Amino acid sequence: MKKKRTKQPIPMVSIFVALAAIVGFVGYKNGLRFDYRHYGILLILFFIVTLFDRQKEKRRMAEALLKGDYDYALMIYERELPKISKKKPQVIENMKMNMAICHLNKGDVKEAESLLSELEMEHMEAPQKALHDVYLAQTFLLQEKQPARAMKLLIDAKGTFYLKGSESIMAYACASMNQFEEAKKWADQAKENAESDQISSFKGYLSPDYRLERMLYQFYIGATYHRMQETEVRDEWWEKLKNPAYENVFSKTAEHWTDKA
Structure with missing residues (x-):
């Protein structure tokens, strides 16, 4: 391409x-x-x-x-990264993680996995390390591989830091390992949180206007039911992802998995 x-x-x-x-x-x-x-x-x-x-x-x-123009964001990161002093390793590590997140959000899942797997986290604080684990887990789940490793990463991250929507990722990870009863418990919690949470309380870890946070909920809840072959519930959640003006990894993956099924 x-x-x-x-x-x-x-x-x-x-x-x-x-x-x-x-x-x-x-x-x-x-x-x-x-x-x-x-x-x-x-x-x-x-x-x-x-x-x-x-x-x-x-x-x-x-x-x-806000517009999902991750190519522009990556261009800025790639330009600024060499200018950062090696005496600021924490800044370098955080910027590299932001670049990986941009690749993930735009749908370059393999590139994101590679960057996150190679990223040194020696100088990161616990919340950043937890976020790293959540994103790395997603790269495995979005490629439908290593669900057990993804689950371990999510459990380790959840013990350190709470990311809005992480329970929906846990639901899909459980479903990926055919732990359907556990998956339903996580999905019910995710649905409850998705319906009751005020979007303004989201801290915008994924996007400044919290759009990606909403889509994360919608995608992984739908993906859980997709894995359990409950297509009616899946379609109810994935229908919310359709927005031609704002395509990203969640909307693209949902469309691809639906067509493949």
Whole structure:
């Protein structure tokens, strides 16, 4: 599949430097001489434009995640990662995990599995390690492999940190091992939480507007019943995933598994 090209905006700093160079050259040719005051003003303006650029990029990143534009987010991460000092290993580890999550959310499950499996977590705090385990478990479950390993990762993570929707993942993990009674217990808890939880209380670990959190619930509850061959209940939950303007790993996988069945 041809890789999608992401248009990279021209930074304001680059435009500012180019304009300053042109103005300086034209001024010099016309007899204008610069002193420390001019350079001071230029330096102040340079820092202001740099700050503006960074704020603009943060807004663009948030907008990209809201729209599910993970290619743009990955482009920013790949560009910024080499700039981070090796003296900040925790920042590097967290950024690499964010990149893996972007790959997972856009549907590149094998790439996400590879990145998460190779990720060193020596400097991560317990909540980040737990999140890592939840995401790695999902890469196995979404590929319909190693359910026992996925279950162990989920149990270990749940003992450290609670992620909204994790009980729905547990339900599907149990169903994947044909533990249907246990799967139904987890699914009932997930359905209760999905119906009673206020979306505003979600902390946005997956997406800024909590859309992915809702879809995580919907997908894994549906997947549990898919595994138990209760298609009517499955379709009730997976129908909620259909949104052509916001396709991701959950909507794509649900469609693929339905067609395959």
